[in-house]
Structure formats: C-alpha cells, structure tokens
Amino acid sequence: MTREFLLAGFGGQGVMSLGMVLTYAGMLEGRQVSWMPSYGPEQRGGTANCSVIISTEPIGCPVVTEPDVLVAMNPPSWERFCGAVRPGGLAVVNSSMVKVSRAREDIRLTQIPATSLAEGLGNLRMANMVVLGALVGLTGVVGMDSVKKALDKVFPGREHLVAANRAALDKGLAWVTGGAAAGAAG
Amino acid sequence: MMKGNEAIGEAAIVAGCRCFFGYPITPQNELPEYMARRLPEVGGVFVQAESEVAAINMVYGAAAAGARAMTSSSSPGVSLKQEGISYLSACELPCVVVNMVRGGPGLGGIQPAQSDYFQATRGGGHGDYRTLVYGAASVQELVDLTIEAFDAADRYRNPVLLLADGILGQMMEPAVFPDSPPLPPPAKPWAVTGASGRPRNLINSLILQPDMLEAHNWRLMEKFRQIEEREVRWEEDQLDDAELVVVAYGTTARVVRAALGAARREGLKVGLLRPITLWPFPAQPLRRLKRARAVLTVEMSTGQMVEDVRLAVEGRLPVQFYGRTGGVVPTPREVLARIKEIAGELAQEAGGRK
Numbered sequence: 052m053t054r055e056f057l058l059a060g061f062g063g064q065g066v067m068s069l070g071m072v073l074t075y076a077g078m079l080e081g082r083q084v085s086w087m088p089s090y091g092p093e094q095r096g097g098t099a100n101c102s103v104i105i106s107t108e109p110i111g112c113p114v115v116t117e118p119d120v121l122v123a124m125n126p127p128s129w130e131r132f133c134g135a136v137r138p139g140g141l142a143v144v145n146s147s148m149v150k151v152s153r154a155r156e157d158i159r160l161t162q163i164p165a166t167s168l169a170e171g172l173g174n175l176r177m178a179n180m181v182v183l184g185a186l187v188g189l190t191g192v193v194g195m196d197s198v199k200k201a202l203d204k205v206f207p208g209r210e211h212l213v214a215a216n217r218a219a220l221d222k223g224l225a226w227v228t229g230g231a232a233a234g235a236a237g
Numbered sequence: 238m239m240k241g242n243e244a245i246g247e248a249a250i251v252a253g254c255r256c257f258f259g260y261p262i263t264p265q266n267e268l269p270e271y272m273a274r275r276l277p278e279v280g281g282v283f284v285q286a287e288s289e290v291a292a293i294n295m296v297y298g299a300a301a302a303g304a305r306a307m308t309s310s311s312s313p314g315v316s317l318k319q320e321g322i323s324y325l326s327a328c329e330l331p332c333v334v335v336n337m338v339r340g341g342p343g344l345g346g347i348q349p350a351q352s353d354y355f356q357a358t359r360g361g362g363h364g365d366y367r368t369l370v371y372g373a374a375s376v377q378e379l380v381d382l383t384i385e386a387f388d389a390a391d392r393y394r395n396p397v398l399l400l401a402d403g404i405l406g407q408m409m410e411p412a413v414f415p416d417s418p419p420l421p422p423p424a425k426p427w428a429v430t431g432a433s434g435r436p437r438n439l440i441n442s443l444i445l446q447p448d449m450l451e452a453h454n455w456r457l458m459e460k461f462r463q464i465e466e467r468e469v470r471w472e473e474d475q476l477d478d479a480e481l482v483v484v485a486y487g488t489t490a491r492v493v494r495a496a497l498g499a500a501r502r503e504g505l506k507v508g509l510l511r512p513i514t515l516w517p518f519p520a521q522p523l524r525r526l527k528r529a530r531a532v533l534t535v536e537m538s539t540g541q542m543v544e545d546v547r548l549a550v551e552g553r554l555p556v557q558f559y560g561r562t563g564g565v566v567p568t569p570r571e572v573l574a575r576i577k578e579i580a581g582e583l584a585q586e587a588g589g590r591k
Contacts, residue, residue: 074238090264111569
C-alpha cells in the first residue's frame with residue numbers, strides 16, 4: 052500500500068513543514084517514507100511544493116508526479132496540479148484562497164477554509180497544520196497521535212509553538228469529521 | 238530523518254573527517270552549510286574557498302598533513318577540481334570528493350543527472366589513474382558509503398568519489414548513523430607532519446625521468462588492480478530467473494525498481510543489477526547470467542554506463558539503452574513501457590524460433 056502526496060502553496064504557507072510532519076508521522080508508524088522538496092531557481096513569494104510518499108514497500112522515485120492526494124494552498128498551485136491527481140484521488144483545497152472553477156468528476160474534492168480557520172485560532176501560519184489535521188481525517192494514512200509526536204521531532208526547541216500547532220491539527224480534523232468545533236469556526 | 242546532503246556531512250564527521258573545503262553550487266549547498274555549522278563543534282576546520290580549484294588544493298594540503306579531508310561540488314565545479322584530483326592521485330593522497338551531479342554539459346541546469354559517469358570512472362583529470370567511485374541510491378547509503386569512502390581512501394591512498402544527484406541530496410529519508418567508523422584511521426608515516434627526529438617526507442608529483450615515471454605509474458596501476466579485485470560492489474534484485482536484466486544505479490535504480498514491481502506483477506521475468514561501485518564496474522554478475530536474453534541500461538544521460546555494460550557482456554547479449562538527460566528524471570511508467578517493448582520482442586523471437 053503506497054500513498055503519494057503532493058503538497059503545494061506559496062513560500063511561507065508551510066507546505067514543506069506540513070510534508071515533514073506527515074513524513075515523520077509515517078516513519079513513527081513503521082512505514083517506509085520519503086520527503087522531497089521541489090528545488091530550482093525560486094524566488095521569495097513564489098510557489099513551493101514537496102512530495103511525500105508513505106508506503107509499506109521500499110520507495111522508488113521520491114518525486115511525485117501523479118499524486119493520490121493533492122494539497123493546494125493557493126490558486127497557482129491548484130491551477131498547476133489539479134490535472135495531475137490520479138483518477139480516484141483526493142484534492143484538498145484551501146478555500147480561503149482558491150476558488151475552484153473547474154471541477155474534475157473523477158476525483159474527490161475537499162474544500163477547507165484553512166487560512167480563515169487558522170486566523171480564528173490567532174495565527175495565520177497554522178493553516179498548514181489545519182490542513183494536516185484534515186488529511187488525517189480524510190485519508191487515515193497516519194494517526195493523530197503519531198502526527199502530534201512528529202511535531203516534537205520536526206520542530207525541536209520550539210515547544211512554545213506545539214500547543215498552537217496541536218490546536219490547529221484538531222481544528223482541521225474536526226472540520227472534516229463534522230465535529231462541533233468545526234461548525235463553530237466555519 | 239535527514240536530507241541526503243546533510244547526512245553526508247554527519248557521516249563524514251562520524252568517519253573522522255575534520256577538514257572540509259568547498260565552494261557553493263546547487264544542488265549540494267546543504268552539505269557545506271552543515272559542515273560550516275558542525276565542524277567547529279568537533280574541533281574541525283571549514284573553509285569556504287575562493288574557488289573550486291582552491292578548495293581541492295586545500296584538500297591536497299590537509300591530506301598531505303595526514304588529515305581526513307573532503308570537498309563537495311556539483312558537475313561544473315567538479316570539472317574544475319579535476320586537476321587537483323589528478324595531483325592527489327599522483328601523490329597518493331587520500332580524500333573524499335562528493336559530486337551531486339546536475340545536468341550538463343557546460344553550466345547546464347541544476348536538476349538531477351548522471352552525465353558525469355565517464356568523467357568519474359575514467360579518472361577525470363589527466364594522466365594514468367583511476368578513482369574508486371561509489372553511486373548511492375538512498376540517504377542511508379549516502380551515510381554508509383561516505384564512511385566507507387574515507388576508509389577506502391586511506392587504505393589505497395587515493396581519492397574516492399561519491400556520486401549522487403539533487404534528488405538524493407535534497408530528499409529526506411530515515412537514516413541510522415553508527416557511533417564510530419568500523420576501523421580507526423590508519424597511521425600515516427608518509428604524511429608531512431614536521432620532520433624533527435626523522436627523515437623528511439616529500440609529497441610531489443613531478444617525476445621528470447620517463448623510466449621513473451613509468452615505474453611510478455605501473456605501481457599506481459597495480460594498486461588500481463587491487464581495487465578492481467577487492468572493492469567492486471553491486472546489488473542484485475531478482476536476477477536468477479530474469480530474461481531481461483535492467484542495469485541502473487543511483488536515483489535511476491529506484492525508478493527502475495518501481496517499474497520492476499509492476500513488470501513482475503504482469504508476469505514478465507525482469508531483474509535489476511544495481512552497481513554500487515561505478516568504478517570498478519561490476520562486470521562479474523553480467524558475465525554469469527544464465528537465463529538472460531537481453532540487457533537494458535537505464536541512465537540519466539545520453540548513454541555512458543551502457544559502454545561498460547557492453548564491455549562486460551562482450552557481445553553475448555544484446556544491450557539496449559533508455560536515457561533521459563538534461564535534468565529530466567525517467568518515470569517508472571516510461572521504464573515499464575520500454576521493458577514491455579523489449580519483452581514483446583523477446584517473446585516474438587521465441588515464437589519465431591518455434
């Protein structure tokens with residue numbers, strides 16, 4: 052069983068760390084994992100993306116071109132990658148910023164106002180963790196416990212941010228599982 | 238979990254490397270960045286040199302003084318280091334050179350490539366010499382091979398190259414580090430450490446008498462023969478019953494392995510030979526194939542290792558090639574298509590014979 056993720060947004064939206072936490076959580080659950088950033092002549096404020104693979108098998112190429120799961124945090128990412136999602140796959144879109152105009156019939160689409168939800172929690176920069184919480188609920192690829200443990204590994208020495216990150220994860224999970232917290236924040 | 242570039246740095250420190258000299262170039266910058274931070278913590282020396290030529294000559298100096306020394310770069314930068322690597326080999330100085338290969342020729346691009354195979358495996362600079370060359374395929378292997386590279390460099394008193402690319406350098410994977418190298422660095426009585434109380438050591442590659450230079454070169458060649466006998470390494474995956482043998486190293490081997498799984502599920506008898514040493518090239522496993530009817534070499538180049546594959550099979554099997562170049566990474570889907578095409582031809586041939 053192999054799940055391939057492509058996580059995309061603009062620089063500063065935290066897609067790289069979103070990918071790292073997800074990858075680390077997979078490792079803590081004993082799976083084969085890889086994380087691979089796009090690299091190239093980038094500019095501040097430009098788009099960034101990373102590939103994450105979580106598998107029960109040894110991982111071949113770590114670059115994901117046809118994701119099972121796409122996260123699009125901003126409009127250019129959605130425009131660029133919506134066509135790449137594998138038929139039957141899932142797209143999670145930050146609906147605070149992306150207006151989905153062209154829907155695909157052959158994939159699942161979840162629109163989550165991640166930026167607004169993070170703003171509601173008092174920190175815009177937690178939008179990535181809101182989305183990760185949603186991914187836990189939508190895919191079940193890793194458990195929430197592992198994700199929370201992974202936070203400590205990925206951000207050592209930043210304990211003051213852990214509580215806020217955990218709250219954002221819970222918010223995202225509640226949003227997709229229809230918990231009360233999500234309704235209140237929506 | 239660590240990025241491949243950083244993992245090389247930590248592995249070098251485990252191996253006892255305390256001298257790093259480099260000049261920035263993508264996609265290997267995390268390695269010097271890591272060394273700049275870590276080496277002072279362990280009493281080491283990091284210098285960002287004014288050029289690649291300066292960096293490799295600083296390695297020459299540190300190695301001559303008996304230190305475990307390293308430099309890293311990417312293709313155009315490694316071209317600049319070739320003069321120094323030739324001098325190091327001539328002077329029998331150990332060092333480790335990392336090349337995170339990018340698309341060339343010229344400045345080329347910064348995306349992954351394997352087009353420095355010829356340069357790496359044929360010495361690279363001028364003169365009669367070779368270097369042991371490792372091609373890693375995972376972050377863990379970057380760790381293991383970095384440590385082994387220092388060991389082998391000291392054992393043979395010769396530069397050792399570690400080849401990877403931007404994917405392996407940039408990607409994060411879990412990796413385990415040993416606490417110490419398997420063997421302590423050997424004594425280096427030849428090093429220039431101050432001659433008080435002993436005859437002086439001289440490190441020099443200028444030998445003007447042809448007969449003396451010839452003797453020196455044959456002695457070096459004897460050492461390279463030993464490396465060929467002792468150090469060749471590879472990994473086999475389902476070669477026993479394979480009718481089609483794919484040869485690929487590094488990142489490309491990972492792509493091929495993904496395609497191999499799909500091909501096997503369709504009942505095709507395909508196997509993979511993954512060279513771990515690029516020089517010496519693992520010819521032996523290709524010479525003892527029993528059921529193979531064709532070989533396919535897959536590379537991120539226009540065809541370089543394929544020449545070693547052809548030399549190894551010596552015309553006994555047809556050798557096909559599939560390559561992407563310029564920074565384009567082949568997909569498992571493309572490789573699978575090529576495998577199926579060749580498998581189809583083999584089936585037709587077999588049918589024709591009946």
